[in-house]
Amino acid sequence: MNASNPFAKKKSLFEVKERIQLNLLRLACYTIIGCAIFIFSDIVVKGAPTFFKAEAPFVNTEFFTKSPEILSVWHDQDGVKYSMTKSDADVWQTENPDLQVIDLHDYAASGGGILGPLLGTGLLVVCCMILALFIGVSAAIYLSEYCGKHDKLMNLVRLSILNLAGVPSIVFALFGWGIFCHMAPIHVSVSELSDTTLWAFPFAGGYISFQGWDTSLLAGACTLAIMVIPVIITACEESLQAVPKGFREASYALGATQWQTIRKAVLPFAVPGVLTATVLGITRVAGETAPIMLTATVTEKGNLPFNTIVDEGVWGFFSQSVQALPFHIYTLSKLPASENVKPMQYGSIFAFLLLVMGFALISILLRNRIRKKLKW
Amino acid sequence: MVDQDSYSKSALVDIKDLGFSYNQGKDETLKGIHLQCPEKQVTSFIGPSGCGKSTLLRCLNRMNDLVETAKITRGYINILGQDINARDVDPIELRKHVGMVFQKYNPFPKSIYDNVAYGLRIQGEKRKSVLDEAVETSLIGSALWDEVKDRLHSSALGLSGGQQQRLCIARAIAVRPKVILMDEPCSALDPIATAKVEELILQLREDYTIVIVTHSMQQASRVSDHTAFFYLGELVEANTTENIFNNPQEERTEHYISGRFG
Numbered sequence: 079m080n081a082s083n084p085f086a087k088k089k090s091l092f093e094v095k096e097r098i099q100l101n102l103l104r105l106a107c108y109t110i111i112g113c114a115i116f117i118f119s120d121i122v123v124k125g126a127p128t129f130f131k132a133e134a135p136f137v138n139t140e141f142f143t144k145s146p147e148i149l150s151v152w153h154d155q156d157g158v159k160y161s162m163t164k165s166d167a168d169v170w171q172t173e174n175p176d177l178q179v180i181d182l183h184d185y186a187a188s189g190g191g192i193l194g195p196l197l198g199t200g201l202l203v204v205c206c207m208i209l210a211l212f213i214g215v216s217a218a219i220y221l222s223e224y225c226g227k228h229d230k231l232m233n234l235v236r237l238s239i240l241n242l243a244g245v246p247s248i249v250f251a252l253f254g255w256g257i258f259c260h261m262a263p264i265h266v267s268v269s270e271l272s273d274t275t276l277w278a279f280p281f282a283g284g285y286i287s288f289q290g291w292d293t294s295l296l297a298g299a300c301t302l303a304i305m306v307i308p309v310i311i312t313a314c315e316e317s318l319q320a321v322p323k324g325f326r327e328a329s330y331a332l333g334a335t336q337w338q339t340i341r342k343a344v345l346p347f348a349v350p351g352v353l354t355a356t357v358l359g360i361t362r363v364a365g366e367t368a369p370i371m372l373t374a375t376v377t378e379k380g381n382l383p384f385n386t387i388v389d390e391g392v393w394g395f396f397s398q399s400v401q402a403l404p405f406h407i408y409t410l411s412k413l414p415a416s417e418n419v420k421p422m423q424y425g426s427i428f429a430f431l432l433l434v435m436g437f438a439l440i441s442i443l444l445r446n447r448i449r450k451k452l453k454w
Numbered sequence: 455m456v457d458q459d460s461y462s463k464s465a466l467v468d469i470k471d472l473g474f475s476y477n478q479g480k481d482e483t484l485k486g487i488h489l490q491c492p493e494k495q496v497t498s499f500i501g502p503s504g505c506g507k508s509t510l511l512r513c514l515n516r517m518n519d520l521v522e523t524a525k526i527t528r529g530y531i532n533i534l535g536q537d538i539n540a541r542d543v544d545p546i547e548l549r550k551h552v553g554m555v556f557q558k559y560n561p562f563p564k565s566i567y568d569n570v571a572y573g574l575r576i577q578g579e580k581r582k583s584v585l586d587e588a589v590e591t592s593l594i595g596s597a598l599w600d601e602v603k604d605r606l607h608s609s610a611l612g613l614s615g616g617q618q619q620r621l622c623i624a625r626a627i628a629v630r631p632k633v634i635l636m637d638e639p640c641s642a643l644d645p646i647a648t649a650k651v652e653e654l655i656l657q658l659r660e661d662y663t664i665v666i667v668t669h670s671m672q673q674a675s676r677v678s679d680h681t682a683f684f685y686l687g688e689l690v691e692a693n694t695t696e697n698i699f700n701n702p703q704e705e706r707t708e709h710y711i712s713g714r715f716g
Contacts, residue, residue, distance in 0.1 A: 226522050324560030328622070331515060332573035332629060333550035342576065343562060451563070451609075 118431075125428025128421045141191040141425060146378065146406060149189030151418050152182040161418060163189035187377060187409050188422045192429055197383050198295075198400035199433065202374060203364050205299035205396075206306065210359060213303070214310030215352060221311070222318040223340050243308035251369040254301025259373055260290035262297070295383070296396040298374020305369055306359045313358060317351020318344060353445040360437045364430075367404040375405040403430045465490035466663045467497075467514060467633060471529035474506075474513055479527045483509050485687045486529065491633075491680070496655060496664045498674040498695070501684035501710070507667045510684070511635050514538075514665065515552040516545040534632060550577070553626035557638040559619040561610040566593075566602050569610045569621055573629035588628050595661075596624035597654050616647025620654060627662070634658065636666040640673065652677050671711055675699050683707045 087093075131138050150167040153159045154177040162170065164184060171179060225232040261276060267284045278287035291297045321344050329343035376399045387395040403426060410423045467490065474484040484506045491497040499507035509518070513531060516538060518524040530537045538548055550573075561569045570589045571579075579585060589606070593599040598620045602613070610621055619639060626634055636655070640648040655664060655677045668674050674681050675695055682692035683706075691698065691707045702708040709715055 228522070322560065324556060324558060325562060327517065327520075327554075327556060328560045328562070328625070329572070329576075330520065331517065331549055331554035331556075332576065332625065333546050334573075334576045335546050338576045342572070347563065 121424065121428050121431060124420070124424035125431075128425025129428060141429075142196070143193055144191035145194035145380070145382065145401065146187040146192065146422070147190035148187070149185040149418060149422075150182060151185065152179050154178055154180060183418070185416065185418050186413060187406065188413070188419045192403065192406065192426055194379055194382060194401040195403040195406040195426070196429065196433065198375065199364060199403040199430075201295060201383055201400060202298050202302060202370060202402060203360055203437065205295060206302040206363050207356060207359060209299060209303040210306045210310055210363075211352075211356065214307045214355070214359075215314050217307070218311045218314035218318060219340060219345070222315045223336070223344065239308045239311050243312065245305075247305060247366050248368045250301055250305040251372045254297060254304065254369055255372040258291055258297035258300050259293060261288055262290050263288050264291060291397055293374060293376065293399040294397040295374055295400050298370045298400070298402075301369045301373045302363045302366060305366065306363050309362060310355045310359050313355030314348070314352050317348045317355070320351060321347045350445045350449045353441050353448070357438050357441040357445075360441065361434055364434045364437060365404060367408050370402050371405055371408070374400055375402045376400070377405075377409050403433065466493040466534065467491035467665065468532040469510075469529070470532070472510070472513065472531060473527035473529055474509060474518070475525050475527050476509075476521060477523050479525050482527055483687050484513075487689045489682055489689055489692055491663060491665055493663050494659060494661070495679040496659050496666060496677055497680040497682065498678035499665070499667045499682050499684060500669075500671060500674050501690075502715070503669075504686075505684040506687040507682075507684045508637055511637055511665060511667050514633070514635055515549050515554055517549075517554065519545050550629055551631050552633045552635060553629065553631035554635045555619070555622050555626050555637065555639050557641055559615060559622050559642065561613075561618050561621050561625070563609065563611055565607045566610050566613070566621060567606040570624050570628050572625060577629070592624040592628040595627050595658070596620045597650065597657070598624055614647070616643050616650055619643060619647070619651060623651075623654065623658075627658070631662070633663045633665065636664065638667050638669060641669060648673070671699075683710060685710070 128141060129138055130136055144163075148164040149161065150164045151159070151161045152167075160167070160170070221232060221236065260274070263286055265281065265284055266272075266287050266289070271278060271285055271287055272289040275287045275289035278285045278289070280286075325343045325347065326339055329339040334343070379399065379401050381398075383395070383398065383400055386398045390398075407423070407426050407430060410419060410426060413419050469487050469489040472484055472487040473482050475482050487510060489510075499510065501507050512518045513526070514533070526539050530539060532538070533548075533552065536543065562572065564572075567589055570592050571585045574585060574588055579588075590599065593602060598617060601617060602621075605612075610618065613621060619642075623634075623639075639655075640651050643651065652673065655666065658664060659679075666674075666678065678695045680692065681695045681698040683690045683698065683704075685706055691702060691704045693703070697703075698707065699711060702711065
């Protein structure tokens with residue numbers, strides 16, 4: 079130690095203050111990490127046992143191959159506990175008439191698996207994103223490439239988009255329910271004509287009736303799409319603006335029309351940004367409960383979504399109601415707390431988390447792959 | 455001012471009393487420009503920053519149409535004898551005949567081949583043989599063929615700065631324009647790459663009419679046959695390069711080229 083070091087650290091009140099501030103900021107940061115670790119570990123620890131089991135194939139296949147059913151729990155005169163779905167229980171009881179059924183309890187939606195909700199959520203997300211990306215990207219192209227920065231009307235449009243992004247989801251839910259479930263036009267036969275139709279006129283052997291699509295996959299997907307379109311438009315517009323001006327100029331200078339320029343010199347280079355918007359959209363859409371609760375989902379449903387396409391065709395497929403994971407979790411959360419419901423509750427939440435992360439992961443990997451090719 | 459006799463060759467680009475404004479005609483960025491660019495020669499625009507030389511260049515292929523508030527306030531520009539701001543002129547057709555190379559080299563993040571073929575492809579050319587041939591002749595024409603012939607399908611962004619700029623020139627000549635506009639093509643390049651591009655410009659002069667904007671007076675004297683000096687939106691003097699540099703008629707020109715201002 080050199081006592082005459084001119085660059086020695088000076089101990090002062092100022093430095094103490096500095097340290098306190100630093101540690102406050104650090105604490106704020108660690109709080110967030112703490113919350114995340116707590117939530118994730120709680121879900122994984124309590125949800126994983128539903129997923130995996132001790133014997134081969136180590137994965138609880140039933141959880142992914144069955145839809146939710148009523149869970150029956152009872153014990154016999156020897157004190158042996160039984161827990162199975164209600165349909166299995168009926169079979170079991172007729173096969174074992176000598177054993178008494180004591181203290182029988184039924185728990186809604188706690189038995190079986192989550193195949194129905196999983197497929198339902200997947201379908202809702204895919205249908206919604208197809209609609210939302212088509213409309214959102216088109217609108218973003220129009221706003222970014224065709225409209226001037228100083229166009230008053232278009233600035234009003236941008237302002238509305240921002241406001242729309244801030245509307246609570248329950249409001250979208252009610253509008254979706256009102257418009258898609260009760261007002262949207264549909265082609266029906268005379269016998270299917272509803273009393274509550276707004277207006278109907280004869281068309282192609284039946285009626286075009288403004289009576290809505292009822293609780294259906296399509297109504298849910300449309301409602302979710304409207305909810306997520308503002309997010310997608312904003313993100314896409316930003317990614318289009320981020321494409322260097324030089325690409326547009328080079329394209330125009332070679333005699334390209336505006337559409338050719340957009341199609342070949344702007345859009346391909348905005349794809350990573352569009353995919354980021356998709357990730358944002360998917361994570362928001364998959365997690366929403368309110369909009370689909372009113373427009374698309376049912377608690378219990380015997381048929382899997384894909385079975386209807388055989389029996390009722392394409393329209394039947396889109397007009398069927400579906401189960402969905404967030405709504406399934408909501409249903410489960412309202413059941414009285416019990417040891418018998420818990421595995422299903424945590425298992426569903428764990429599966430939901432994995433599903434959303436999986437969607438996001440696919441988009442991120444895809445984006446990174448494309449980004450590698452497009453560096454400038 | 456303009457020594458008309460010095461233009462022995464016919465003027466391919468003929469600018470008469472051109473006025474141009476960036477804000478709906480309120481202030482003029484270009485104030486009554488008279489200028490002619492002879493065929494198959496190099497004309498350079500020099501002058502300090504903000505004098506309007508790049509603006510004039512961008513008027514020649516109507517690139518300023520992309521600026522919403524831009525407006526031609528008076529005069530006209532004739533290219534190949536046609537007023538390019540006439541009502542029945544499609545800027546897209548015009549730009550197929552008047553190519554442009556930019557200050558910052560801007561190849562697309564695609565392959566070298568796709569970059570050169572871009573112009574032909576947007577014109578609807580799909581035949582591979584035609585594209586292959588055009589790509590080869592353009593790359594030979596821009597003195598890049600030997601350097602890239604083995605990696606035509608790798609990314610253009612793997613090339614050096616000078617190579618990228620020559621690729622942009624190849625992309626511009628692939629559509630066989632009559633005029634090539636160059637907006638400070640060497641300002642982002644090092645001296646060696648600059649020398650190569652200048653050599654290329656002299657070579658291209660055989661087939662194309664070239665208009666080049668440059669900040670470097672040495673470059674103007676090296677590559678151009680004619681030089682126009684702009685100052686504050688006005689054309690101060692236009693003449694053969696030799697006359698401008700050795701025997702300027704205007705005091706302002708003399709001051710500028712001797713480095714007393716700008």
